[in-house]
Amino acid sequence: MERQGSSPRPDWNDVAAMLGPDALEALDRPIDQASSLPNVCYTSGAWQRLEQERLFGRSWFVAGFTQDIPNNGDAVPVTAAGLPLLILRDHDGAVRVFHNVCRHRGAVLVDKPCSGLKILTCPYHAWAYGLDGSLRTRPHFHGGDRHDIVKDAASAPGLAPIRAEVWHHWIFVNLSGEAPPLADYLDPALSRIEAYDLSATRYAGTVHFDIQTNWKFALENYIEPYHVFAAHPRLHAFVPMAKRMPSQIDDHVMWNRYSFKKAEAGRGEGLPHFPGLDDEAAHQGFWFILPTAFGFEVYPDHVASFRVDPVAPDRCHERIDIYLIGDAATAPDWHEQRQAVLDMWDDLNHEDIGLIESLQKGRSSPAYDGGRLSPYWDEAPLHLSRMIIDGMR
Numbered sequence: 001m002e003r004q005g006s007s008p009r010p011d012w013n014d015v016a017a018m019l020g021p022d023a024l025e026a027l028d029r030p031i032d033q034a035s036s037l038p039n040v041c042y043t044s045g046a047w048q049r050l051e052q053e054r055l056f057g058r059s060w061f062v063a064g065f066t067q068d069i070p071n072n073g074d075a076v077p078v079t080a081a082g083l084p085l086l087i088l089r090d091h092d093g094a095v096r097v098f099h100n101v102c103r104h105r106g107a108v109l110v111d112k113p114c115s116g117l118k119i120l121t122c123p124y125h126a127w128a129y130g131l132d133g134s135l136r137t138r139p140h141f142h143g144g145d146r147h148d149i150v151k152d153a154a155s156a157p158g159l160a161p162i163r164a165e166v167w168h169h170w171i172f173v174n175l176s177g178e179a180p181p182l183a184d185y186l187d188p189a190l191s192r193i194e195a196y197d198l199s200a201t202r203y204a205g206t207v208h209f210d211i212q213t214n215w216k217f218a219l220e221n222y223i224e225p226y227h228v229f230a231a232h233p234r235l236h237a238f239v240p241m242a243k244r245m246p247s248q249i250d251d252h253v254m255w256n257r258y259s260f261k262k263a264e265a266g267r268g269e270g271l272p273h274f275p276g277l278d279d280e281a282a283h284q285g286f287w288f289i290l291p292t293a294f295g296f297e298v299y300p301d302h303v304a305s306f307r308v309d310p311v312a313p314d315r316c317h318e319r320i321d322i323y324l325i326g327d328a329a330t331a332p333d334w335h336e337q338r339q340a341v342l343d344m345w346d347d348l349n350h351e352d353i354g355l356i357e358s359l360q361k362g363r364s365s366p367a368y369d370g371g372r373l374s375p376y377w378d379e380a381p382l383h384l385s386r387m388i389i390d391g392m393r
């Protein structure tokens with residue numbers, strides 16, 4: 001994704017102009033008359049740049065994962081909201097996020113995952129920064145062999161820091177630095193899963209998907225269970241439509257839950273459960289969507305997070321990370337059961353991919369520019385669209 005370097009920062013007027021008054025009005029109607037977002041929101045590069053600036057640029061979103069920087073001195077470069085960022089763990093174990101550009105001539109500072117770092121050295125002219133982002137030395141800065149050893153780091157050009165907070169395994173960033181506290185953003189979800197001690201979870205594995213669809217289709221699909229009977233035979237057998245409810249809305253968070261009678265491989269069977277669950281909690285699953293491209297699910301025996309990264313208007317990358325309880329995440333004895341969870345998620349998501357790619361293709365049709373919705377099932381996907389537009393105001 002590219003950014004418009006020299007043009008003025010876009011504002012709400014740019015968003016409203018691209019959406020058009022009819023689409024804005026249609027989004028706010030009661031659901032039986034409302035329309036989902038118009039095609040431009042799924043197909044236009046200019047719209048995606050507006051999302052980068054107005055949505056990802058100002059909200060909390062997940063830029064990285066703590067398991068990718070397990071040790072002090074680990075660092076990973078990422079591209080998030082179209083920007084090069086650097087995520088690292090400093091000498092004290094704290095997670096820090098910086099813009100991944102050198103303050104001299106703007107070279108990207110770190111271009112691949114690194115470990116054992118004591119210092120960050122730019123590959124171009126070897127300016128060196130501490131893991132706290134402060135500038136330390138500038139070789140030959142004053143002429144041949146006349147090096148600059150920085151004495152007053154506060155007045156020297158250090159790396160530009162980004163506001164970041166860690167919640168369990170997930171590194172949230174807020175580029176503008178002005179979003180409300182992360183705890184407020186997460187609260188509608190957290191208050192529903194207090195029975196589950198997430199600190200007991202450990203990283204177990206990841207499944208990746210490159211998908212030819214807009215990132216919002218992946219999120220909309222994730223939060224609506226309407227398609228389960230048609231797309232997911234195994235999931236439908238696990239919990240049939242008659243036992244499902246439409247996704248619920250709590251402020252900016254969309255969520256759902258179901259109860260199941262009998263656990264199965266990949267969902268609650270054969271792996272250790274969260275400590276202290278009562279019978280009800282041991283037979284249910286929760287899932288949540290936060291509007292800026294992140295969701296997570298909580299089962300008796302695991303947590304799955306779902307991060308969608310916009311790549312282009314018609315492409316996104318999905319990453320599902322699995323966390324199990326205690327030793328089950330890594331011990332060889334649990335390999336088979338662990339693999340069953342990863343396979344379950346891989347299979348389930350592959351059942352969705354062709355469908356959400358077809359949504360992208362449908363958006364090239366002049367016969368469609370935002371559709372009519374099921375008043376029973378589609379409140380949450382409609383709310384997600386409203387939250388995305390509200391986030392750009």
Ligand code: FES
Nearest residue numbers: 102104105122125
């Ligand atoms: S661009 Fe980094 S030291 Fe010159």
Ligand SMILES: [Fe+2]
Nearest residue numbers: 221231232352
């Ligand atoms: Fe699905």
